[in-house]
Amino acid sequence: MSEHRKNQSSFPSAAEDLELVRQSHMENPSYRLAYADDEFLLRDDLRAVRLQLEWLKPELIQQEHEIxxxxxxxxxxxxxxxxxxxxxxxxxxxxxxxxxxxxxxxxxxxxxxxxxxxxxxxxxxxxxxxxxxxxxxxxxxxxxxxxxxxxxxxxxxxxxxxxxxxxxxxxxxxxxxxxxxxxxxxxxxxxxxxxxxxxxxxxxxxxxxxxxxxxxxxxxxxxxxxxxxxxxxxxxxxxxxxxxxxxxxxxxxxxxxxxxxxxxxxx
CATH class of the missing domain: 3.40.50.450 (Rossmann fold)
Structure with missing residues:
Protein backbone atom coordinates (compact mmCIF):
# COMPACT_ATOMS: atom_id res chain seq x y z
CA MET A 1 0.00 0.00 0.00
CA SER A 2 1.38 3.44 -0.89
CA GLU A 3 2.29 5.97 1.81
CA HIS A 4 -0.42 8.25 0.43
CA ARG A 5 -3.09 5.57 0.85
CA LYS A 6 -1.90 4.70 4.37
CA ASN A 7 -2.19 8.32 5.49
CA GLN A 8 -5.65 8.82 4.04
CA SER A 9 -8.69 8.74 6.32
CA SER A 10 -12.40 8.81 5.74
CA PHE A 11 -12.71 11.27 8.62
CA PRO A 12 -11.72 14.94 8.58
CA SER A 13 -8.67 15.70 10.69
CA ALA A 14 -8.91 17.54 13.98
CA ALA A 15 -7.09 20.47 12.36
CA GLU A 16 -9.59 20.61 9.49
CA ASP A 17 -12.57 20.63 11.83
CA LEU A 18 -10.94 23.29 13.97
CA GLU A 19 -10.62 25.54 10.94
CA LEU A 20 -14.29 25.01 10.06
CA VAL A 21 -15.38 25.96 13.57
CA ARG A 22 -13.24 29.09 13.47
CA GLN A 23 -14.87 30.11 10.21
CA SER A 24 -18.31 29.87 11.82
CA HIS A 25 -17.52 32.90 14.04
CA MET A 26 -19.57 31.47 16.91
CA GLU A 27 -18.35 33.27 20.03
CA ASN A 28 -19.99 31.28 22.83
CA PRO A 29 -17.39 29.17 24.72
CA SER A 30 -19.72 26.18 24.74
CA TYR A 31 -19.38 25.94 20.95
CA ARG A 32 -15.59 25.63 20.98
CA LEU A 33 -14.09 22.26 20.23
CA ALA A 34 -12.98 20.82 23.54
CA TYR A 35 -9.36 20.22 22.44
CA ALA A 36 -9.03 23.86 21.31
CA ASP A 37 -10.67 25.42 24.37
CA ASP A 38 -7.93 26.61 26.73
CA GLU A 39 -10.40 27.69 29.39
CA PHE A 40 -11.90 24.21 29.43
CA LEU A 41 -8.54 22.39 29.41
CA LEU A 42 -7.30 24.42 32.39
CA ARG A 43 -10.20 23.42 34.65
CA ASP A 44 -9.29 21.41 37.78
CA ASP A 45 -11.49 18.60 36.47
CA LEU A 46 -9.13 18.20 33.49
CA ARG A 47 -5.98 17.61 35.54
CA ALA A 48 -5.83 13.94 34.53
CA VAL A 49 -5.95 14.93 30.87
CA ARG A 50 -3.17 17.49 31.35
CA LEU A 51 -1.03 14.87 33.10
CA GLN A 52 -1.53 12.56 30.14
CA LEU A 53 -0.64 15.29 27.66
CA GLU A 54 2.57 16.13 29.54
CA TRP A 55 3.53 12.48 29.35
CA LEU A 56 2.60 12.00 25.69
CA LYS A 57 4.12 15.06 24.05
CA PRO A 58 7.78 14.47 25.04
CA GLU A 59 7.34 10.71 24.69
CA LEU A 60 6.06 10.87 21.13
CA ILE A 61 8.66 13.41 20.05
CA GLN A 62 11.49 11.29 21.46
CA GLN A 63 10.05 8.28 19.65
CA GLU A 64 10.04 10.30 16.42
CA HIS A 65 13.73 11.06 17.01
CA GLU A 66 14.29 7.33 17.64
CA ILE A 67 15.87 7.98 21.03
Whole structure:
Protein backbone atom coordinates (compact mmCIF):
# COMPACT_ATOMS: atom_id res chain seq x y z
CA MET A 1 0.00 0.00 0.00
CA SER A 2 1.38 3.44 -0.89
CA GLU A 3 2.29 5.97 1.81
CA HIS A 4 -0.42 8.25 0.43
CA ARG A 5 -3.09 5.57 0.85
CA LYS A 6 -1.90 4.70 4.37
CA ASN A 7 -2.19 8.32 5.49
CA GLN A 8 -5.65 8.82 4.04
CA SER A 9 -8.69 8.74 6.32
CA SER A 10 -12.40 8.81 5.74
CA PHE A 11 -12.71 11.27 8.62
CA PRO A 12 -11.72 14.94 8.58
CA SER A 13 -8.67 15.70 10.69
CA ALA A 14 -8.91 17.54 13.98
CA ALA A 15 -7.09 20.47 12.36
CA GLU A 16 -9.59 20.61 9.49
CA ASP A 17 -12.57 20.63 11.83
CA LEU A 18 -10.94 23.29 13.97
CA GLU A 19 -10.62 25.54 10.94
CA LEU A 20 -14.29 25.01 10.06
CA VAL A 21 -15.38 25.96 13.57
CA ARG A 22 -13.24 29.09 13.47
CA GLN A 23 -14.87 30.11 10.21
CA SER A 24 -18.31 29.87 11.82
CA HIS A 25 -17.52 32.90 14.04
CA MET A 26 -19.57 31.47 16.91
CA GLU A 27 -18.35 33.27 20.03
CA ASN A 28 -19.99 31.28 22.83
CA PRO A 29 -17.39 29.17 24.72
CA SER A 30 -19.72 26.18 24.74
CA TYR A 31 -19.38 25.94 20.95
CA ARG A 32 -15.59 25.63 20.98
CA LEU A 33 -14.09 22.26 20.23
CA ALA A 34 -12.98 20.82 23.54
CA TYR A 35 -9.36 20.22 22.44
CA ALA A 36 -9.03 23.86 21.31
CA ASP A 37 -10.67 25.42 24.37
CA ASP A 38 -7.93 26.61 26.73
CA GLU A 39 -10.40 27.69 29.39
CA PHE A 40 -11.90 24.21 29.43
CA LEU A 41 -8.54 22.39 29.41
CA LEU A 42 -7.30 24.42 32.39
CA ARG A 43 -10.20 23.42 34.65
CA ASP A 44 -9.29 21.41 37.78
CA ASP A 45 -11.49 18.60 36.47
CA LEU A 46 -9.13 18.20 33.49
CA ARG A 47 -5.98 17.61 35.54
CA ALA A 48 -5.83 13.94 34.53
CA VAL A 49 -5.95 14.93 30.87
CA ARG A 50 -3.17 17.49 31.35
CA LEU A 51 -1.03 14.87 33.10
CA GLN A 52 -1.53 12.56 30.14
CA LEU A 53 -0.64 15.29 27.66
CA GLU A 54 2.57 16.13 29.54
CA TRP A 55 3.53 12.48 29.35
CA LEU A 56 2.60 12.00 25.69
CA LYS A 57 4.12 15.06 24.05
CA PRO A 58 7.78 14.47 25.04
CA GLU A 59 7.34 10.71 24.69
CA LEU A 60 6.06 10.87 21.13
CA ILE A 61 8.66 13.41 20.05
CA GLN A 62 11.49 11.29 21.46
CA GLN A 63 10.05 8.28 19.65
CA GLU A 64 10.04 10.30 16.42
CA HIS A 65 13.73 11.06 17.01
CA GLU A 66 14.29 7.33 17.64
CA ILE A 67 15.87 7.98 21.03
CA UNK A 68 16.19 4.65 22.82
CA UNK A 69 18.37 5.49 25.81
CA UNK A 70 19.59 8.56 27.68
CA UNK A 71 22.17 9.62 30.26
CA UNK A 72 20.90 11.97 32.95
CA UNK A 73 23.02 14.82 34.29
CA UNK A 74 21.77 16.53 37.45
CA UNK A 75 23.44 19.43 39.27
CA UNK A 76 23.04 22.84 40.80
CA UNK A 77 21.61 25.74 38.82
CA UNK A 78 23.79 28.14 40.84
CA UNK A 79 27.13 26.56 39.96
CA UNK A 80 27.87 28.38 36.73
CA UNK A 81 31.12 29.03 34.87
CA UNK A 82 30.94 32.65 36.05
CA UNK A 83 29.53 32.63 39.62
CA UNK A 84 28.02 35.94 40.69
CA UNK A 85 29.48 35.89 44.20
CA UNK A 86 33.19 35.36 43.58
CA UNK A 87 34.02 35.97 47.25
CA UNK A 88 32.27 32.73 48.24
CA UNK A 89 35.08 30.18 48.03
CA UNK A 90 32.74 27.20 48.23
CA UNK A 91 30.67 28.58 45.38
CA UNK A 92 33.82 29.09 43.33
CA UNK A 93 35.00 25.55 44.08
CA UNK A 94 31.71 23.91 43.15
CA UNK A 95 31.37 26.09 40.06
CA UNK A 96 34.58 24.44 38.82
CA UNK A 97 32.40 21.39 38.14
CA UNK A 98 30.82 23.32 35.29
CA UNK A 99 33.87 22.48 33.18
CA UNK A 100 33.83 18.87 34.37
CA UNK A 101 30.18 18.48 33.38
CA UNK A 102 30.85 20.05 29.99
CA UNK A 103 33.80 17.74 29.30
CA UNK A 104 31.89 14.68 30.49
CA UNK A 105 28.97 15.52 28.21
CA UNK A 106 31.33 15.87 25.27
CA UNK A 107 32.59 12.33 25.91
CA UNK A 108 29.10 10.88 26.34
CA UNK A 109 27.79 12.65 23.25
CA UNK A 110 30.63 11.34 21.09
CA UNK A 111 29.48 7.88 22.21
CA UNK A 112 25.89 8.82 21.34
CA UNK A 113 26.95 10.02 17.88
CA UNK A 114 28.50 6.58 17.29
CA UNK A 115 25.02 5.19 17.92
CA UNK A 116 23.32 7.68 15.55
CA UNK A 117 21.89 9.65 18.50
CA UNK A 118 19.66 6.71 19.40
CA UNK A 119 21.58 5.70 22.52
CA UNK A 120 23.19 7.58 25.41
CA UNK A 121 21.63 10.98 24.63
CA UNK A 122 22.39 13.50 27.39
CA UNK A 123 19.33 14.81 29.22
CA UNK A 124 19.28 17.60 31.81
CA UNK A 125 16.77 19.75 33.64
CA UNK A 126 17.29 22.33 30.91
CA UNK A 127 18.25 25.24 33.15
CA UNK A 128 21.49 27.09 33.96
CA UNK A 129 24.57 25.98 35.90
CA UNK A 130 25.57 22.32 35.67
CA UNK A 131 22.57 21.63 33.45
CA UNK A 132 23.74 24.23 30.95
CA UNK A 133 27.26 22.79 31.04
CA UNK A 134 26.01 19.34 30.05
CA UNK A 135 23.85 20.61 27.20
CA UNK A 136 26.73 22.83 26.12
CA UNK A 137 29.14 19.90 26.03
CA UNK A 138 26.80 18.02 23.70
CA UNK A 139 26.54 21.05 21.41
CA UNK A 140 30.34 21.43 21.41
CA UNK A 141 30.74 18.15 19.54
CA UNK A 142 27.73 18.60 17.25
CA UNK A 143 25.44 16.24 19.13
CA UNK A 144 21.87 16.23 20.36
CA UNK A 145 20.81 16.76 23.97
CA UNK A 146 17.49 17.00 25.77
CA UNK A 147 16.25 19.64 28.21
CA UNK A 148 13.32 18.90 30.53
CA UNK A 149 12.37 22.37 31.75
CA UNK A 150 9.73 23.14 34.34
CA UNK A 151 7.84 26.36 35.03
CA UNK A 152 9.39 27.94 38.15
CA UNK A 153 9.53 31.54 39.39
CA UNK A 154 13.35 31.54 39.62
CA UNK A 155 16.40 29.89 38.07
CA UNK A 156 14.54 28.08 35.33
CA UNK A 157 14.53 29.02 31.72
CA UNK A 158 15.90 26.96 28.84
CA UNK A 159 19.62 27.32 28.33
CA UNK A 160 20.65 28.05 24.73
CA UNK A 161 22.49 24.75 24.18
CA UNK A 162 19.55 22.33 24.22
CA UNK A 163 18.65 20.81 20.87
CA UNK A 164 15.58 22.95 19.96
CA UNK A 165 13.44 19.98 18.89
CA UNK A 166 14.18 18.29 22.23
CA UNK A 167 13.50 21.24 24.54
CA UNK A 168 10.42 20.44 26.62
CA UNK A 169 8.44 22.34 29.23
CA UNK A 170 6.54 20.84 32.17
CA UNK A 171 4.04 21.96 34.76
CA UNK A 172 4.04 18.72 36.78
CA UNK A 173 7.21 17.64 38.58
CA UNK A 174 6.01 14.03 38.71
CA UNK A 175 5.73 13.64 34.93
CA UNK A 176 9.06 15.38 34.40
CA UNK A 177 10.73 12.92 36.78
CA UNK A 178 9.24 9.98 34.90
CA UNK A 179 10.76 11.27 31.67
CA UNK A 180 14.17 11.61 33.30
CA UNK A 181 14.18 7.92 34.15
CA UNK A 182 12.14 6.34 31.34
CA UNK A 183 15.14 5.68 29.07
CA UNK A 184 18.16 6.32 31.26
CA UNK A 185 21.20 4.05 31.37
CA UNK A 186 23.13 6.17 33.83
CA UNK A 187 22.83 9.13 36.15
CA UNK A 188 25.50 11.68 37.01
CA UNK A 189 24.77 13.84 40.04
CA UNK A 190 27.00 16.89 40.37
CA UNK A 191 27.03 19.20 43.40
CA UNK A 192 23.62 20.76 43.83
CA UNK A 193 20.84 21.69 46.23
CA UNK A 194 17.34 20.54 47.08
CA UNK A 195 16.36 19.81 43.48
CA UNK A 196 19.44 17.68 42.85
CA UNK A 197 18.94 15.82 46.14
CA UNK A 198 15.28 15.23 45.36
CA UNK A 199 16.06 13.71 41.98
CA UNK A 200 18.99 11.67 43.31
CA UNK A 201 17.07 10.11 46.19
CA UNK A 202 14.04 9.39 44.05
CA UNK A 203 16.30 7.46 41.67
CA UNK A 204 17.97 5.58 44.53
CA UNK A 205 14.56 4.65 45.94
CA UNK A 206 13.31 3.38 42.59
CA UNK A 207 16.44 1.26 42.10
CA UNK A 208 16.26 -0.07 45.67
CA UNK A 209 12.61 -1.06 45.28
CA UNK A 210 13.24 -2.44 41.77
CA UNK A 211 10.71 -0.09 40.21
CA UNK A 212 13.40 0.65 37.63
CA UNK A 213 16.28 -1.49 36.45
CA UNK A 214 19.63 -1.05 38.15
CA UNK A 215 21.90 1.59 36.63
CA UNK A 216 25.12 3.34 37.61
CA UNK A 217 24.59 6.40 39.79
CA UNK A 218 27.80 8.42 39.69
CA UNK A 219 28.25 11.16 42.28
CA UNK A 220 30.71 13.68 40.84
CA UNK A 221 32.60 15.52 43.56
CA UNK A 222 33.43 12.91 46.19
CA UNK A 223 34.23 15.37 48.98
CA UNK A 224 30.99 17.29 48.40
CA UNK A 225 28.81 14.19 48.47
CA UNK A 226 30.51 12.46 51.38
CA UNK A 227 30.20 15.61 53.47
CA UNK A 228 26.56 15.98 52.48
CA UNK A 229 25.30 12.38 52.77
CA UNK A 230 26.68 9.68 55.07
CA UNK A 231 25.41 6.55 53.35
CA UNK A 232 27.49 4.31 55.64
CA UNK A 233 25.61 5.74 58.61
CA UNK A 234 22.36 4.50 57.07
CA UNK A 235 23.87 1.03 56.73
CA UNK A 236 25.15 1.09 60.32
CA UNK A 237 21.71 2.10 61.56
CA UNK A 238 20.06 -0.73 59.66
CA UNK A 239 18.05 1.75 57.61
CA UNK A 240 19.34 0.36 54.32
CA UNK A 241 21.10 -2.81 53.23
CA UNK A 242 24.80 -2.66 52.24
CA UNK A 243 23.91 -3.92 48.75
CA UNK A 244 21.72 -0.82 48.28
CA UNK A 245 24.99 1.08 47.81
CA UNK A 246 26.22 -1.18 44.99
CA UNK A 247 24.91 1.20 42.33
CA UNK A 248 26.67 4.28 43.79
CA UNK A 249 30.05 5.36 42.47
CA UNK A 250 32.22 8.44 43.05
CA UNK A 251 34.31 10.46 40.61
CA UNK A 252 36.12 13.80 40.68
CA UNK A 253 36.83 14.35 36.99
CA UNK A 254 35.22 13.72 33.62
CA UNK A 255 37.59 10.95 32.62
CA UNK A 256 36.92 8.84 35.72
CA UNK A 257 33.19 9.50 35.58
CA UNK A 258 33.02 8.44 31.94
CA UNK A 259 35.09 5.32 32.63
CA UNK A 260 32.64 4.21 35.32
CA UNK A 261 29.76 4.47 32.84
CA UNK A 262 31.51 2.60 30.04
CA UNK A 263 32.83 -0.11 32.36
CA UNK A 264 29.37 -0.66 33.82
CA UNK A 265 27.92 -1.32 30.36
CA UNK A 266 31.04 -3.03 28.96
CA UNK A 267 31.38 -0.42 26.21
Missing amino acids: ESTIVVFGGARFSDTPKNKENQNLLKNSSYYDVARELSQKITKLSIQHDHKEFVVVTGGGPGIMEAANRGAADVGGKSIGLNIVLPHEQKPNPYITPDLCFQFHYFAIRKMHFLKRTKGLFAFPGGFGTLDELFETLTLVQTKKIKSLPIILVGKEYWQNLVNFDFLVDQGAIDPKDLDCIFYADNAEDAYRILTNYWDL
